[in-house]
Amino acid sequence: MRILRLTQEGIRALLTHKLRAFFMMAGTLIGVAALTAIMTISMGTARKLKQQASKWPHDVIKVNAGGGKGYTMPQEAITTLLPADAEAIQDQIDNLVLVTSVAEKRGLSIKGNSRQTGTNVFSIQPNWHEVMNWYIDQGESVTDEDIATMARVCVLGATIREELFGEQDPIGEMVQIGNVHLRIKGILKPRGVGTSGRASDDRILVPLSTALRRLFNQEHLSYIRMTVRDPDKIEDTGEIRIERTAEEVRQLLHERHHITPPQEDDFSIVHSSIVIKDIRSISKTTTVLLIVLAGLSLIVGGIVLMNIMLVSVNERTKEIGLRRALGATRGDIFIQFLNESLAVTVVGIVIGGILGWIVSILLVKYRYLSIGNSWGLFALIVLFALLIGIFSGVQPARRAAKLQPVETLR
Amino acid sequence: MIELADIDKTYGVGDVTTQVLKGISFCVEKGEYVAIMGASGTGKTTLMNLVGLLDKPTAGQYRLEDNDVVTLDDEALSHLRNRKIGFVFQQFHLLDRANALRNVMLPLIYADRYPEDAEDRAKKALEAVGLADRMHYNPNKLSGGQQQRVAIARALINDPAIILADEPTGNLDSKSGIEILAIFKRLHKQGRIIIVITHDNNVAEHADRIIVLKDGQIAEDKPIMQPRDAETELKELNNKEGQS
Ligand SMILES: Nc1ncnc2c1ncn2[C@@H]1O[C@H](COP(=O)(O)OP(=O)(O)OP(=O)(O)O)[C@@H](O)[C@H]1O
Ligand SMILES: [Mg+2]
Numbered sequence: 336m337r338i339l340r341l342t343q344e345g346i347r348a349l350l351t352h353k354l355r356a357f358f359m360m361a362g363t364l365i366g367v368a369a370l371t372a373i374m375t376i377s378m379g380t381a382r383k384l385k386q387q388a389s390k391w392p393h394d395v396i397k398v399n400a401g402g403g404k405g406y407t408m409p410q411e412a413i414t415t416l417l418p419a420d421a422e423a424i425q426d427q428i429d430n431l432v433l434v435t436s437v438a439e440k441r442g443l444s445i446k447g448n449s450r451q452t453g454t455n456v457f458s459i460q461p462n463w464h465e466v467m468n469w470y471i472d473q474g475e476s477v478t479d480e481d482i483a484t485m486a487r488v489c490v491l492g493a494t495i496r497e498e499l500f501g502e503q504d505p506i507g508e509m510v511q512i513g514n515v516h517l518r519i520k521g522i523l524k525p526r527g528v529g530t531s532g533r534a535s536d537d538r539i540l541v542p543l544s545t546a547l548r549r550l551f552n553q554e555h556l557s558y559i560r561m562t563v564r565d566p567d568k569i570e571d572t573g574e575i576r577i578e579r580t581a582e583e584v585r586q587l588l589h590e591r592h593h594i595t596p597p598q599e600d601d602f603s604i605v606h607s608s609i610v611i612k613d614i615r616s617i618s619k620t621t622t623v624l625l626i627v628l629a630g631l632s633l634i635v636g637g638i639v640l641m642n643i644m645l646v647s648v649n650e651r652t653k654e655i656g657l658r659r660a661l662g663a664t665r666g667d668i669f670i671q672f673l674n675e676s677l678a679v680t681v682v683g684i685v686i687g688g689i690l691g692w693i694v695s696i697l698l699v700k701y702r703y704l705s706i707g708n709s710w711g712l713f714a715l716i717v718l719f720a721l722l723i724g725i726f727s728g729v730q731p732a733r734r735a736a737k738l739q740p741v742e743t744l745r
Numbered sequence: 746m747i748e749l750a751d752i753d754k755t756y757g758v759g760d761v762t763t764q765v766l767k768g769i770s771f772c773v774e775k776g777e778y779v780a781i782m783g784a785s786g787t788g789k790t791t792l793m794n795l796v797g798l799l800d801k802p803t804a805g806q807y808r809l810e811d812n813d814v815v816t817l818d819d820e821a822l823s824h825l826r827n828r829k830i831g832f833v834f835q836q837f838h839l840l841d842r843a844n845a846l847r848n849v850m851l852p853l854i855y856a857d858r859y860p861e862d863a864e865d866r867a868k869k870a871l872e873a874v875g876l877a878d879r880m881h882y883n884p885n886k887l888s889g890g891q892q893q894r895v896a897i898a899r900a901l902i903n904d905p906a907i908i909l910a911d912e913p914t915g916n917l918d919s920k921s922g923i924e925i926l927a928i929f930k931r932l933h934k935q936g937r938i939i940i941v942i943t944h945d946n947n948v949a950e951h952a953d954r955i956i957v958l959k960d961g962q963i964a965e966d967k968p969i970m971q972p973r974d975a976e977t978e979l980k981e982l983n984n985k986e987g988q989s
Contacts, residue, residue: 340854351842657838660799661899662827662855664820741800744838 338674341667345675352647356679359643362636363683363720364690369629370716371691376698377622378707392468393607394432394566396581398424398559398588402600409439409557415592415601418543421559423591428583430576434561435459435466438546438553445539447499447510447519454495455538456512458546466560474506474521481542485549489517493525494536510539515549517541581606630719636683637723644676644731648738655735656743669736676728677721684720688713746938747773747796747907752805754791754961765791767961769805775906778929778939778972780949783958789942790911792958796940797830797909798822810906827855831900835912837892839884839899845871846880849898856903870898874928890921897928907938914948923982926951926975951975 349356398420401410421436441455457463461477464470476490489510496505505519526535547553561584566577574582581604588602589595648655655668663671695706754766765788773779783789794800795807798814807814812825839848849867853859860866871880874894884892893913900908908929914922930951933939941952949955950973957965 336859337854340859344854347843653838654840657840658851658855659823660797660826660832660838661852662823662903664823664855666820667823667855739800741794744799744834 337667338670341671342674342678345671346678348651349675349678355643355647359640359676359679360683360686362632362639363680363724364636364687366629366633366636367684367687367716367720368690368694369632370626370719371688371713372695372698373622373625373629374712374716375692375695375706375708377625378709378712379695379699380707382707391607392562394562394564394577395466396561396563396577396584396604396606398561398584399603399605400555400557400601402603411440411557413601414553414555416556416559417554418547418556420588420591421556423587424559424561424584427587428580430564430580432562432564433462433466434559435463436543436556436559437463438543438551438555439557440551443512445495445499445510445512448503448505448508450499452495452498454492456541456546456550457538458541458543458550460543463540466562469526470524471521472524474519476521477540477542482544485544486542487515487517487545487549488520488542490521490523490540491519492523492536492538492540495539496522512539512550517545575608577606578608633720633723637727640676640679640724641727641730644672644728645734647675648672648731648735651735652738652743655738656740659738659740660744665736668738669732672732672735673725673728676731677724680721680724680728683724684717687720688717746775746810748806748808749796750806752792752795752802752807754788754795754800755803764803765961766795766802769961769963771956771963771966773938773940775938776933776936777954778933778952779941779954779956780952781940781942781956781958782944782946782949783964785944787958788961789958793909793911793940793942796907797832798826823855824857827852828857828903829906831897831903831905831908833893833896833900833908833910833913835915837884837889837896837916839892839895841884844881844883845876845887845895845898848884848895849902851899852903866902867898870901871895873901874898875924888921889917890924893917893921893925894928897925901932905937907940908932909940911942912944913941914943914945919947920982922948923975923979927979930975 349359398416399409400416401413418436421434425431425434438458439455442453443456445452445454459477460482461479464476471490472493474490477488480486481488491499491505491510499505499510500508506521508519509516510519511517523536523538523540541550563577563580566575566580568576570576570579572579585600585604588600592601594600658668658671699706749772750770752766752769753764755762755764757763769792781789781792791800795802798809801815805815809825809829812821814822814825817825840851843851846864846867849870850863853863853866868877868880871877874897876891876894876898879887879891879895884895887895893916897908897913910929913925913929917925926948929939929941939952941948943949950969952969953972954968955965956963
């Protein structure tokens with residue numbers, strides 16, 4: 336109970352010097368807020384990436400047009416990835432089950448049933464369905480014959496079908512992209528949200544040859560996607576097969592594109608173990624940097640707290656002497672002053688924690704992030720901030736307790 | 746009650762030392778009202794700090810009631826100060842940011858047991874010094890005399906056996922001074938030991954014993970046969986004011 340009274344005295348002193356208390360609190364508040372925000376966002380982002388990685392089929396290798404590290408989207412401006420590359424991969428690389436080429440364009444305008452909307456055009460080969468494990472719901476899909484004749488046909492995704500035709504049967508109807516008219520042959524099964532987080536049903540499939548020649552007027556592909564037989568098998572060389580295969584694809588493309596490292600690749604290869612590695616590196620580099628910064632702000636805050644308390648002790652020597660004369664022991668003075676630092680720290684932690692949450696929620700609203708939480712990590716942040724608060728409070732409190740009443744009362 | 750024997754006090758360490766008190770011995774019994782006088786720098790405040798347990802003598806014996814003070818540690822001394830001694834200082838030493846009531850309650854925070862009726866006790870103490878209507882004023886809204894009366898109420902809150910006052914009227918006009926002395930007189934009648942340090946004969950003459958210090962020693966220790974009575978003087982003063 337005595338300790339409660341002493342704490343109350345400390346809090347009274349803080350309340351009568353609100354600005355001083357605020358500055359004492361600032362470092363802890365900012366540090367804890369930053370650490371909390373970093374924690375929630377990096378936990379959330381890691382969780383989200385892990386979910387994506389687990390969705391990534393573990394036997395698939397994807398070659399994107401355009402360089403860049405790991406988990407990237409194909410770059411439209413790169414024109415060097417060609418159907419001939421896909422054929423070469425099919426012919427020369429072992430252990431591949433299926434190889435399919437895709438050219439995609441996003442956000443094209445499409446008309447049909449006297450309505451208009453925007454969609455993503457994927458130009459495909461017939462084996463696309465098998466590679467993607469994504470099949471036709473009604474009607475039929477692109478055939479080898481369609482490819483050979485550059486047929487003006489298409490398959491609609493569930494979203495675009497709904498948007499253009501509602502409840503009507505669209506099979507046999509026409510849609511128009513640019514000035515090319517396409518007959519609807521089939522409807523894709525609905526799939527919901529894909530690995531990239533985008534709506535996958537907002538798409539239209541067109542035969543590859545039709546799209547390249549008639550729609551896009553281009554030679555090049557967006558990506559080549561292939562599946563590997565027994566991807567996890569350990570080869571005689573000790574390598575995992577999918578990694579070995581990816582490496583062979585890389586070398587083949589180096590040859591075909593006349594690239595000699597360290598010259599930069601004009602393509603990028605993604606497969607499940609790369610995606611997982613990528614997640615690790617994202618969570619490591621950025622979070623470590625941020626944690627160091629926030630930790631520094633806590634430590635600087637602690638130093639500020641200590642110095643303000645030291646000044647405060649010097650300003651209040653008379654008060655300390657008086658309290659001693661009235662019966663305060665050295666321990667009482669120590670506890671009162673330590674508790675002033677602690678009260679400030681605790682309030683800083685609470686406000687900082689709440690602020691950190693608010694900041695991360697706001698950040699998540701405006702950017703493509705996700706929040707997660709770990710009470711263990713939060714407890715660690717709180718503990719760290721508390722330790723710094725105690726550490727900063729002890730020195731001034733000791734100085735206050737050491738003051739001699741006779742010296743201070745003159 | 747208070748028993749000092751051969752007290753020395755030397756300030757400083759090493760080469761630069763000054764011996765301020767040299768072989769001070771005296772006793773103060775329950776119910777005595779003592780004035781300590783002497784020129785500036787003779788060690789009156791030093792002596793009061795020793796009697797008030799704020800400092801320890803360099804040599805000598807000090808008994809306070811049953812306690813051999815010299816052997817006690819900081820904690821024991823603090824508790825003893827809290828229970829036995831009420832201080833009144835020349836500069837009042839109130840907390841600026843707390844009102845009169847909170848200032849008076851301050852010693853209770855450090856008491857062994859916090860009384861449940863703390864606030865009532867503080868109110869009574871303030872009533873006893875005539876400040877019932879100023880309880881919620883901060884010191885900066887009180888006159889010097891009123892501030893000193895708050896300080897006295899604070900000194901009384903733990904019902905101490907001893908009141909130690911160092912120049913309690915030094916910063917006050919004569920009317921306020923008389924008011925303070927009247928309160929001391931009343932406390933004395935309640936059986937407390939009152940020790941007042943002063944330069945002023947007009948203050949010292951209210952005590953029933955005067956100790957004069959000179960160069961750190963007791964030059965004189967004499968009873969006053971006919972001490973002045975501050976309570977009647979205050980009444981007369983008030984009457985005179987009422988007439989004019
Ligand atoms: N902490 C200290 N360190 C060194 N010297 C001190 C200390 N305190 C007091 N002194 C010296 O001791 C002597 C006595 O001081 P003290 O304050 O007791 O005098 P006093 O009789 O109360 O004087 P006054 O009437 O002016 O208040 C002085 O010479 C003073 O300089
Ligand atoms: Mg003095």
